Amino acid sequence: MENNDNQGQLWEVFIQSKAGQAFKHVGSIHAFDKDLAIENARDVYTRRGEGTGLWVVPSKEIIAVSINESEYFFEPADTKIYRHPTFYTLPEGVKQM
DSSP states (O other): OOOSSSOEEEEEEESOOOOOOEEEEEEEESSSSHHHHHHHHHHHHHHTSSOSSSEEEEEOOOOOHHHHHHHHGGGGGGGGGSSSSOOOOOOOOOOOO
């Protein structure tokens, strides 16, 4: 989606803090193409060495479940208690699982 104020397309930026860790959304930037998007993301979000990996994705390509669909989309898991480990007992010494 192009902006009327000539900023270019909106892109979402994800950074990996350390190798092997998950990428986390850190913000958005505007750019006219993928090369500029990567450069802008690097300049804005990794100035102080915050990451080892960078993903830049056009916002219009992200697909989300709306709040109106969430009950239908997520509710089936509630009826499958085996997916929720609430009835297991943790071994002694295990503080977090």
